[in-house]
Amino acid sequence: MVDKTKRGIEMVAAVSEALKYRKAHPAADEEKIMRHVMSFLSEMRNREAKVDSIAAVNYALKILRQNPKQIDRAIIDEIVTNINSINVE
Secondary structure (H helix, E strand, O other), rough: OOOOOHHEEEEEHHHHHHHHHHHOOOOOOHHHHHHHHHHHHHOOOOOOHHHHHHHHHHHHHHHHHHOOOOHHHHHHHHHHHOHHHHOOO
């Protein structure tokens, strides 16, 4: 079981990494962004934390699909606000 605070930090870190990659590679599609995040998460030993982090990145990408002009800070704020309701879809 992962501590809720640590879980939240790891989820936000994964989302932040995805947004940073997206900004550095504007032509990258969602698949490339997810591939990069998976590489970023490869160091993580806890499978549950990886799954939660991937779900958070998926949620962030869903926000971007709905509103492509959304700023990164607003996306991270929404992730933090809804962190307990983000589930594997």
